[in-house]
Amino acid sequence: MRSPALRHVLTHLITPLLMCVGMGLAYMGAFVTPEPHHLPVAVVGTGPQTKAFAQTVKDTAGDKLDVRTVATRADAVELLTSREVTGAYVPSAKAPELLVASAASDMGATAVEKVFSPVAAEEGVPLKVTDVAEPVADDPTGQGLFFLLIAVSIGSYASVAALGAAGGALALRVRALLALGVSAVVSGIGALLAGPVFHLAHHDLAGVWGMAWLYSAGILFIGVGLHTFLKRWTTLAMMVLFVMLNFTSSGGLFRPELQNAFFGSLHAFWNGAGFVEGVRSLLYFGDDGLGRSVWTLVLWLLAGLLLTAVAAGYERRARRTAVQAEAAQEADDEAEEEVEETVGV
Numbered sequence: 001m002r003s004p005a006l007r008h009v010l011t012h013l014i015t016p017l018l019m020c021v022g023m024g025l026a027y028m029g030a031f032v033t034p035e036p037h038h039l040p041v042a043v044v045g046t047g048p049q050t051k052a053f054a055q056t057v058k059d060t061a062g063d064k065l066d067v068r069t070v071a072t073r074a075d076a077v078e079l080l081t082s083r084e085v086t087g088a089y090v091p092s093a094k095a096p097e098l099l100v101a102s103a104a105s106d107m108g109a110t111a112v113e114k115v116f117s118p119v120a121a122e123e124g125v126p127l128k129v130t131d132v133a134e135p136v137a138d139d140p141t142g143q144g145l146f147f148l149l150i151a152v153s154i155g156s157y158a159s160v161a162a163l164g165a166a167g168g169a170l171a172l173r174v175r176a177l178l179a180l181g182v183s184a185v186v187s188g189i190g191a192l193l194a195g196p197v198f199h200l201a202h203h204d205l206a207g208v209w210g211m212a213w214l215y216s217a218g219i220l221f222i223g224v225g226l227h228t229f230l231k232r233w234t235t236l237a238m239m240v241l242f243v244m245l246n247f248t249s250s251g252g253l254f255r256p257e258l259q260n261a262f263f264g265s266l267h268a269f270w271n272g273a274g275f276v277e278g279v280r281s282l283l284y285f286g287d288d289g290l291g292r293s294v295w296t297l298v299l300w301l302l303a304g305l306l307l308t309a310v311a312a313g314y315e316r317r318a319r320r321t322a323v324q325a326e327a328a329q330e331a332d333d334e335a336e337e338e339v340e341e342t343v344g345v
Helices: 004-031 048-064 073-081 106-123 144-166 172-197 205-244 261-266 271-284 290-344
Strands: 039-044 065-070 087-090 097-100 128-131
Touching: 004 205, 004 261, 039 048, 039 073, 039 106, 048 065, 048 106, 065 073, 073 087, 073 097, 087 106, 097 106, 144 172, 144 205, 144 271, 172 205, 172 290, 205 271, 205 290, 271 290
Parallel strands: 039 065, 039 087, 097 128
Antiparallel strands: 087 097
C-alpha cells in the first residue's frame, strides 16, 4: 500500500470492526435464544404421589429442568429466597400454587410459569402465582440493576481510554491515583442513579455504593495496567472483558440457567455477575450470598492492583533501559568526536 496515511487509517479501523463482530457474537449468542438448561425447580409434598409427579415433570422436561421435592411450602420459600431454585410448585386438586422470586430474575419467573401453567390447565384449575420476593415498584422487572451495571461499566472503562490517551506521559503511580479518584466518582454517580434519581435502592444505599466502588476500581486498575502493554489495543481488550463477556454473563437479564453453557459458566466468577448478584442480595434477599459476591469483586480488584504493579515494574525497567541506551549513545558520539579531532590534528 503506497499511502502511509491510508494504511494508518485502515489499521485503526480494525478495532471498531472487531468490536462489531464481537458485540454481535456475544449479545446474540447470549440473549437471542434463551432456553432453560437445568433450571432448578421444586415440587412441594412428601407422599409417593408428589414424588411421582416430580419425576413425570423431570422426564417430560429432560435437561431443561432440575426437579427436587421439598416437604413444606416454607421450605420452598426458603429455597427461593436463597436463590437455590427458580420456582416451586405446590400441587393441589383445587388450588395449585406456583411460588417464584421475580427479584432474582423476572425472566426466570416467567420461564417456570410457562412450565407449570399447562400442568394446572390439564387439571382444569387456575394456577395461582405467588411472588415471594418482588422488586420495588420503581423497578418492576428488576432489570434496573442491569442498566446500573452498564452505566458504572461505561464510566469505568471509558475513563481507562482517557487515562491512557491523555495521561500516558504521567508516571504510573499518578495514573493509579487518578484511577482511584475516578472510581470514587463513578461509583458515586452509580449510587445517585440507584438511589435519589431512579429509586432502585430503597435501603442500604451505602452498600450499593461500596460494591459499585469495588467493581469500578477493579475495571480501572486492570485497564491502567493493561495499557502499559497493549497501548491502542487496550480499548478492544476492555470491551471484550467488560462488555462482551461481562454484560452477557451478569445475570441482569437472564439467569445462567437460561443461557448456554459458556455464558452460564462465566456467571460464577465474572465481576459483572458479582456486582448484580451482590446488589440483589443486599436489596432483596437479606444479604444471602452477599459475601461470595463481595469476594468476587475484591479478587478482581486485587487482580487489577497486581497487574498495575507489574506494569509499574515494566515501565521502570523500560525507562532505565532507555536512559542507559541514551548514555551509551552519548558516549559513542563523544568517542567519535575525539577520533575526528585526532584525525584532524
